[in-house]
Amino acid sequence: MQPPALKNDCFALPPGVDWTPVDTALDLLKSRLSSVVGSQQIDLSDGLGRILAQPIFAARANPPTANSAVDGFGFAHASVIATDDADVQELPLIQGRAAAGQPYDGQVPAGHAIRILTGARIPLGVDTVILEEDTTSRQDRIAFRGGLKKGANTRKAGEDVAKDAPLFDADHRLMPQDLALLAATGIAKIPVHTRLKVGVLSTGDELIATGQPPGETGVYDANRPMLLALLDRWGYQPVDLGHARDDRDLLRAHLDQAVTEVDAILTSGGASAGDEDHLSALMQAEGQLHSWRIAIKPGRPLALGQWQGVPLFGLPGNPVAAFVCTLIFARPALGLLAGATWQTPTGFLVPAGFSKSKKPGRREYLRAKIGHDGRVACFKSEGSGRISGLSWAEGLVELGDAARDINEGNPVTYYPYSAFGI
Numbered sequence: 001m002q003p004p005a006l007k008n009d010c011f012a013l014p015p016g017v018d019w020t021p022v023d024t025a026l027d028l029l030k031s032r033l034s035s036v037v038g039s040q041q042i043d044l045s046d047g048l049g050r051i052l053a054q055p056i057f058a059a060r061a062n063p064p065t066a067n068s069a070v071d072g073f074g075f076a077h078a079s080v081i082a083t084d085d086a087d088v089q090e091l092p093l094i095q096g097r098a099a100a101g102q103p104y105d106g107q108v109p110a111g112h113a114i115r116i117l118t119g120a121r122i123p124l125g126v127d128t129v130i131l132e133e134d135t136t137s138r139q140d141r142i143a144f145r146g147g148l149k150k151g152a153n154t155r156k157a158g159e160d161v162a163k164d165a166p167l168f169d170a171d172h173r174l175m176p177q178d179l180a181l182l183a184a185t186g187i188a189k190i191p192v193h194t195r196l197k198v199g200v201l202s203t204g205d206e207l208i209a210t211g212q213p214p215g216e217t218g219v220y221d222a223n224r225p226m227l228l229a230l231l232d233r234w235g236y237q238p239v240d241l242g243h244a245r246d247d248r249d250l251l252r253a254h255l256d257q258a259v260t261e262v263d264a265i266l267t268s269g270g271a272s273a274g275d276e277d278h279l280s281a282l283m284q285a286e287g288q289l290h291s292w293r294i295a296i297k298p299g300r301p302l303a304l305g306q307w308q309g310v311p312l313f314g315l316p317g318n319p320v321a322a323f324v325c326t327l328i329f330a331r332p333a334l335g336l337l338a339g340a341t342w343q344t345p346t347g348f349l350v351p352a353g354f355s356k357s358k359k360p361g362r363r364e365y366l367r368a369k370i371g372h373d374g375r376v377a378c379f380k381s382e383g384s385g386r387i388s389g390l391s392w393a394e395g396l397v398e399l400g401d402a403a404r405d406i407n408e409g410n411p412v413t414y415y416p417y418s419a420f421g422i
Contacts, residue, residue: 019295021401022363025304025329028291033311035339036263037193044182047174049235050192051339056167059186061158066122067100070153073135073142074098074126075113082146090143098123113142122154129153161185171341173235193339199262200227201241201254203269203279204317209243222319222387223268230326231266233422236338241265248278252286259310264337266330267303269317279303279314287312295362295401298384299325311337318384324365324396327420345419347398349411353377360403367393368414376414395419 039053068074075091082089091113098104100119108114108125116122116129128150135144161167167181168174174182174190182190200223208218210225221243231238239262244254258265267279280303283289289305296302298321303314313330315322332343353375358364367379367389376397379389395416399406406412 019293019300019362020291021295022328025291025294025302026332029304029329029333030336030342032290033333033336035193036337037196037339039191039193041189042192044179044188044190047179047182047190047192048176050174050190050195051235052168052170052172052174052191053193053339054170054191056182056187056190058161058163058165058167061163062161062181062184063155063157063159066157067155068098068116068118068120068122068129068153069155070129070131071117072129072132072153073113073137074116074122074129075108076110076125077128077148077150079111080128080146080148082144084146087146088143089146090141093137093140093142127151127154171339173335173340195235195237196264196334196338197237197239197262198231198264198266198334199239199241199258200224200231201258201265201267202243203246203251203267204243205246207243207269223315223317223322226319226323227266227268227315227326230422231334234331234334236334246278248282251278251282255282255287255307255312259308263310264334265307265310265312266315266326267312268315268322283307283312283314294325294329296325296328297362297364298382299328300362302329304329316384319387320367320384320390323390327396327422328365331420343421345415347413347415347419350414351375352397352406352408352410352412354406355408356399356406358399358404358406361401363401364399366397366399368397369394370414375408376412393417 042050079091080089091111094108094112094114096104097115098120099117103121104114104123106123108123110125114123114126128148129152130144130148131153135142167185168178202221202224206219207221208214210220214220224240228238228240241254241258244251280289280292283303283305287305287307289303291304292302293300294302298318299316301316302325305312311333315325335341335343350370351374353371353373354377366382368376370376378397379386379392381389395414398413398415
């Protein structure tokens with residue numbers, strides 16, 4: 001027998017095997033997936049993180065009426081004779097005042113001023129407000145210097161948002177600041193997609209639940225709590241599908257049951273080509289396996305397919321690889337299934353605080369965080385089982401498919417975890 005030369009690289013491309021590039025796999029998902037959820041009307045107070053099923057338009061202008069931006073005195077600018085800072089102007093004050101929620105319903109006569117507070121509706125006969133600190137006042141008169149422009153310290157009706165103006169398109173995911181805009185423009189009920197139900201299934205004879213005696217060979221299941229938490233953070237309805245042992249019939253039964261409960265499935269483990277990697281074999285034989293062996297590190301064995309029409313993401317068993325593949329592939333794909341638009345993370349070019357010689361043929365993601373010097377540092381190990389690196393890191397450095405020698409100070413693309421919605 002003549003064994004091959006030692007490469008000591010589990011990510012090396014086997015001769016004659018073409019792995020699927022990351023961008024190709026993403027384009028495949030983007031082109032084949034669409035919304036699988038219904039719609040419903042909910043209260044605005046329940047809208048955080050929900051995805052709009054229809055466009056929303058302002059039911060009311062914001063602000064609804066012209067109002068004062070400051071505490072001060074309002075009058076008609078045509079009443080002002082003073083034209084520069086050297087000139088002093090005096091105006092008599094009328095009885096009453098205008099306050100937020102307590103408007104002055106009369107008309108201010110020409111040549112007179114009225115006390116007005118921040119947020120108060122501008123009374124008839126008023127088009128300009130002077131700041132209280134810029135005046136001297138007595139019981140029935142105010143004095144101020146010239147130079148004030150017409151319309152100063154006032155807000156126009158609808159200057160922020162006009163009535164019937166478009167606020168958000170369908171497929172928009174609502175953030176806290178969006179709820180403020182909806183509330184300000186009179187929206188009490190919102191049309192949203194129903195929550196996407198995503199099941200999480202762990203596979204492998206070695207796995208045990210946290211809290212159980214591990215024995216000599218048991219491995220605590222770290223992927224399931226991590227994946228369920230990610231789904232919850234993204235606003236989906238996570239469904240714990242439990243744990244399937246390395247038995248093809250048992251795995252089939254789990255998947256058959258899952259498709260009656262959820263809209264999409266995340267599995268971890270069993271996606272490679274080993275003797276006990278039943279997921280990929282089962283998907284090839286009885287499901288639809290659209291892509292496998294993605295050119296990504298960490299993550300290589302990644303099954304993207306369908307089981308009885310339900311999208312399935314067969315994630316690697318190593319927690320770091322499962323985490324990275326979920327962020328890169330599952331997150332934007334689940335967004336489409338949930339009725340949102342395709343979500344592309346926003347990265348930043350930052351100087352490298354490390355050196356690395358990268359091989360060609362796959363895209364790499366390194367656990368990383370930015371230091372006080374503004375450079376991005378990487379975790380001490382690239383091992384997919386080093387879960388501590390996920391907690392140490394604050395984001396990922398992306399290295400493209402081509403070969404590259406990186407020296408300290410070279411620009412690299414950094415994605416903070418917030419770019420992935422976590």
